[in-house]
Amino acid sequence: MDLKHIRNFSIIAHIDHGKSTLADRIIQECGSVTERELKSQMMDTMDIEQERGITIKAQSVRLDYVKDGEHYVLNLIDTPGHVDFSYEVSKSLASSDGALLIVDAAQGVEAQTIANVYLALDNNLELLPVINKIDLPAAEPERVAEEIESSIGIDATDALMVSAKTGVGIRELVDAIVDRIPAPVGDPVAPTKAIIYDSWFDPYLGALALVRVFDGSIRKKQIVKLMSNNEQHEVLDLMYPHPLKKMKTDSIGSGEIGIVVLGLKDVGTLNVGDTITDAKNPTAEPVGDYEPAKPFVFAGLYPIDTDKFEDLRDALDKLRLNDSSLSYEPETSIALGFGFRVGFLGMLHMEVVKERLEREFDLDLIATAPSVVYDVYLTDGSTQEVHNPSELPPVNHIERIEEPYVKATVITPTEYLGNIMNLLVAKRGLQEKMDYLNEERVLLEYSVPMNEIVVDFYDKLKSISKGYASFDYEPTDFREGDLVKLDVRVAGDVVDALSVIVPREQAEQRGRALVKSMKELIPRQLFEVAVQASVGNKVIARETVKSMGKNVTAKCYGGDITRKRKLLEKQKAGKKRMKAIGKVQLPQEAFMSVLKMD
Numbered sequence: 001m002d003l004k005h006i007r008n009f010s011i012i013a014h015i016d017h018g019k020s021t022l023a024d025r026i027i028q029e030c031g032s033v034t035e036r037e038l039k040s041q042m043m044d045t046m047d048i049e050q051e052r053g054i055t056i057k058a059q060s061v062r063l064d065y066v067k068d069g070e071h072y073v074l075n076l077i078d079t080p081g082h083v084d085f086s087y088e089v090s091k092s093l094a095s096s097d098g099a100l101l102i103v104d105a106a107q108g109v110e111a112q113t114i115a116n117v118y119l120a121l122d123n124n125l126e127l128l129p130v131i132n133k134i135d136l137p138a139a140e141p142e143r144v145a146e147e148i149e150s151s152i153g154i155d156a157t158d159a160l161m162v163s164a165k166t167g168v169g170i171r172e173l174v175d176a177i178v179d180r181i182p183a184p185v186g187d188p189v190a191p192t193k194a195i196i197y198d199s200w201f202d203p204y205l206g207a208l209a210l211v212r213v214f215d216g217s218i219r220k221k222q223i224v225k226l227m228s229n230n231e232q233h234e235v236l237d238l239m240y241p242h243p244l245k246k247m248k249t250d251s252i253g254s255g256e257i258g259i260v261v262l263g264l265k266d267v268g269t270l271n272v273g274d275t276i277t278d279a280k281n282p283t284a285e286p287v288g289d290y291e292p293a294k295p296f297v298f299a300g301l302y303p304i305d306t307d308k309f310e311d312l313r314d315a316l317d318k319l320r321l322n323d324s325s326l327s328y329e330p331e332t333s334i335a336l337g338f339g340f341r342v343g344f345l346g347m348l349h350m351e352v353v354k355e356r357l358e359r360e361f362d363l364d365l366i367a368t369a370p371s372v373v374y375d376v377y378l379t380d381g382s383t384q385e386v387h388n389p390s391e392l393p394p395v396n397h398i399e400r401i402e403e404p405y406v407k408a409t410v411i412t413p414t415e416y417l418g419n420i421m422n423l424l425v426a427k428r429g430l431q432e433k434m435d436y437l438n439e440e441r442v443l444l445e446y447s448v449p450m451n452e453i454v455v456d457f458y459d460k461l462k463s464i465s466k467g468y469a470s471f472d473y474e475p476t477d478f479r480e481g482d483l484v485k486l487d488v489r490v491a492g493d494v495v496d497a498l499s500v501i502v503p504r505e506q507a508e509q510r511g512r513a514l515v516k517s518m519k520e521l522i523p524r525q526l527f528e529v530a531v532q533a534s535v536g537n538k539v540i541a542r543e544t545v546k547s548m549g550k551n552v553t554a555k556c557y558g559g560d561i562t563r564k565r566k567l568l569e570k571q572k573a574g575k576k577r578m579k580a581i582g583k584v585q586l587p588q589e590a591f592m593s594v595l596k597m598d
């Protein structure tokens with residue numbers, strides 16, 4: 001296909017600014033599906049995505065459009081909106097030549113808008129500002145256009161004004177995609193050079209790679225090579241991604257996107273970001289640097305029923321077929337038995353994986369508090385990566401510990417600025433930048449230890465700003481910290497799954513808060529239970545759970561039988577989520593409570 005008639009574009013936006021709704025509208029405008037077929041949010045295919053209204057996996061569609069009598073192919077490359085998936089976002093952008101920058105006409109520029117713009121500019125993309133939701137009574141498109149200019153520094157005078165809900169401005173938008181997004185450049189006769197920007201598993205076809213071809217073409221029966229690992233495979237089949245079906249083709253040419261079938265049994269080696277080339281006549285340089293997606297957050301996942309360990313392994317193996325960023329290895333905990341230490345891209349990724357394991361594989365799991373990765377430098381000169389706080393070497397072997405930092409971007413209305421700055425300082429944040437976008441809104445940039453933001457930072461930020469502040473982050477570097485391991489002992493035994501690494505200066509306060517909340521969470525047992533927090537051998541806090549009879553209905557005297565039954569049912573349901581630590585039953589919440597202490 002003639003390169004001049006191809007347009008490859010992504011849509012980038014802050015969460016909820018209307019990306020999926022707009023994608024549906026564009027698909028409809030191109031007539032690739034009829035109104036009847038246009039199931040709302042067609043591009044969000046996974047159940048969890050549809051339920052939560054988030055986009056997890058990037059999906060793409062190839063659309064046909066006729067403008068001024070000329071036939072164009074528009075490749076719409078959907079990108080995941082959440083920070084956890086920024087690696088996938090950046091690879092989708094690397095496959096595009098331009099991007100629609102969607103901004104909500106009522107909300108204006110938000111933290112993720114900025115973060116996505118940085119990624120788009122890194123990839124030299126032409127940005128087309130699109131102000132969406134102009135149908136809303138609270139819409140202020142002119143103010144938003146000014147915000148785009150002042151915060152991002154791009155000309156927004158030609159910003160497109162649309163409503164993905166009513167369809168206003170959509171035709172003009174698609175015309176602008178043809179007119180303003182540059183056609184791809186590439187050499188159709190050079191050796192094959194294509195980037196994998198998504199991969200997934202199909203039960204019939206095996207592992208599939210979604211690619212953008214830069215130079216040359218990918219042909220059926222061609223022997224291709226993956227440049228990161230030199231694996232060679234035959235191309236069994238090729239398809240274009242159509243919104244409703246996959247259209248077979250014999251070759252995918254320069255400038256095009258398509259789906260490659262290599263007959264692999266899992267996505268393990270089809271890594272996002274890798275370059276595909278011809279095995280015999282390879283291209284000299286890959287498309288950009290390839291880095292494997294790196295897990296930033298680790299947690300232990302343990303089946304509540306210890307017999308289900310193999311089931312958990314099978315379930316993780318199955319999830320990994322579709323998610324090459326998921327990593328795990330078996331681990332044993334004195335407290336929890338056999339389980340896995342699982343690496344995630346971030347907190348949302350962790351939640352999604354845990355939910356899928358429980359929902360699709362019917363497993364009841366205990367998740368330990370998430371931990372970041374620490375680089376521990378030992379006195380013998382060696383270094384150790386610690387993913388699990390309980391594995392921190394003894395203090396006298398440690399020379400220093402380094403922890404990961406992120407660049408956190410927050411945009412907030414000025415009235416919440418004071419409280420937000422206090423929160424960032426409490427989270428050990430260092431201010432890098434403070435810019436007023438206009439009189440009402442401020443952009444903050446802070447360096448913050450990642451450990452401080454992995455659990456409840458976002459919830460706190462939302463609550464102190466009544467939901468108005470937005471937040472995004474990007475991992476930056478490792479820095480030395482004065483950190484210690486805080487242990488919890490229940491009835492005298494250290495519960496390894498509850499250990500956590502904290503700044504020394506906060507250890508005592510956190511220890512006290514921790515045992516207090518554990519006391520509330522641990523149901524009374526038939527005997528008295530001591531709950532202690534310690535650093536090394538030193539106990540720094542203690543609480544006691546008083547003993548009580550087991551029958552919870554004892555306290556509802558009187559004869560209300562339904563209430564009694566309800567309580568007994570609740571007690572039974574509660575049991576499913578309990579884990580016996582020695583003689584003591586601990587509920588799931590106890591394992592999450594450790595990081596939520598201030």
Ligand SMILES: Nc1nc2c(ncn2[C@@H]2O[C@H](COP(=O)(O)OP(=O)(O)OP(=O)(O)O)[C@@H](O)[C@H]2O)c(=O)[nH]1
Nearest residue numbers: 016017018019020021053054055081133163164165
């Ligand atoms: N009034 C109005 N609502 C809109 C418009 N476009 C989208 N919405 C609504 O805004 C909400 C978010 O839209 P989505 O399309 O799910 O947003 P998104 O950016 O894809 O969200 P993520 O996939 O989670 O990043 C939905 O409730 C939409 O119905 C619009 O033009 N006008």
